[in-house]
Amino acid sequence: xxxxxxxxxxxxxxxxxxxxxxxxxxxxxxxxxxxxxxxxxxxxxxxxxxxxxxxxxxxxxxxxxxxxxxxxxxxxxxxxxxxxxx
Numbered sequence: 001x002x003x004x005x006x007x008x009x010x011x012x013x014x015x016x017x018x019x020x021x022x023x024x025x026x027x028x029x030x031x032x033x034x035x036x037x038x039x040x041x042x043x044x045x046x047x048x049x050x051x052x053x054x055x056x057x058x059x060x061x062x063x064x065x066x067x068x069x070x071x072x073x074x075x076x077x078x079x080x081x082x083x084x085x086x
Contacts, residue, residue: 028053
């Protein structure tokens, strides 16, 4: 079902968030070696349930990494303070 997805890129993006292959594996319910094979392209297509969990984890990672929008009408000083605190 996810044939057009490059799983090595999905795993790579999750790893860029600071998660190890072992942490990813624990989250999706597979061995670390499975995540390693997905990361280097030796296992091009995971089971459907694993693929769904990887995509959900990627979405979670991207959601937490997305910069927060600056409120409309905020002054430059407020924008600077908000970004320095975050």
